[in-house]
Amino acid sequence: DSGVTQTPKHLITATGQRVTLRCSPRSGDLSVYWYQQSLDQGLQFLIQYYNGEERAKGNILERFSAQQFPDLHSELNLSSLELGDSALYFCASSSRGPRGEQFFGPGTRLTVL
Amino acid sequence: GQQVMQIPQYQHVQEGEDFTTYCNSSTTLSNIQWYKQRPGGHPVFLIQLVKSGEVKKQKRLTFQFGEAKKNSSLHITATQTTDVGTYFCAGPPLGAGGTSYGKLTFGQGTILTVHP
Numbered sequence: 001d002s003g004v005t006q007t008p009k010h011l012i013t014a015t016g017q018r019v020t021l022r023c024s025p026r027s028g029d030l031s032v033y034w035y036q037q038s039l040d041q042g043l044q045f046l047i048q049y050y051n052g053e054e055r056a057k058g059n060i061l062e063r064f065s066a067q068q069f070p071d072l073h074s075e076l077n078l079s080s081l082e083l084g085d086s087a088l089y090f091c092a093s094s095s096r097g098p099r100g101e102q103f104f105g106p107g108t109r110l111t112v113l
Numbered sequence: 114g115q116q117v118m119q120i121p122q123y124q125h126v127q128e129g130e131d132f133t134t135y136c137n138s139s140t141t142l143s144n145i146q147w148y149k150q151r152p153g154g155h156p157v158f159l160i161q162l163v164k165s166g167e168v169k170k171q172k173r174l175t176f177q178f179g180e181a182k183k184n185s186s187l188h189i190t191a192t193q194t195t196d197v198g199t200y201f202c203a204g205p206p207l208g209a210g211g212t213s214y215g216k217l218t219f220g221q222g223t224i225l226t227v228h229p
Binding site for chain 1 (some may be wrong): 146148154155156157158161201205214217218219220221222
């Protein structure tokens with residue numbers, strides 16, 4: 001158990017819908033990262049937040065947005081969903097930014113039908 | 114942008130054989146991290162290398178960071194069925210700042226299968 005929690009574990013929805021994925025980092029970790037993992041794309045970095053502020057952005061689509069709240073939990077919002085958005089979405093947290101190890105949550109498996 | 118490539122993409126070995134995966138970055142890295150993801154699981158941190166030419170060992174696993182800090186390797190001696198999974202390397206570019214500060218670029222991983 002990494003100490004990072006993600007909900008829900010599974011999510012099945014239809015194209016065009018909007019969903020919210022939630023992540024709670026390890027106690028004390030200020031950095032939260034979101035990744036997308038699909039079969040043919042590997043682990044793709046989406047976005048990082050540090051203590052409530054956006055710090056780094058990867059190839060995150062404009063239909064996707066995220067935020068980190070004062071209690072440090074984070075939410076990833078995916079809207080106007082397409083079939084290609086079906087993937088595993090991981091949240092990770094760290095205490096030292098990119099110079100330290102990241103602890104991954106169990107992931108949310110999103111299926112868009 | 115920064116690219117991290119790993120080879121091979123797949124590796125099938127008999128239990129007891131050795132295994133090596135190689136990682137190459139298009140840019141100099143601040144550090145290299147290795148993660149293992151078991152089937153159906155999430156990535157788990159294995160190790161971080163920071164210094165040029167650094168070599169670290171964890172039991173049967175040996176990790177190396179290249180002199181130019183652009184490549185790395187993971188070698189497993191005498192594989193066991195518990196070694197099954199996908200091995201990822203990842204690293205932030207050296208001197209990353211601004212909107213790239215937190216960006217950890219992952220290789221596409223090497224999927225290791227061990228036949229008993």
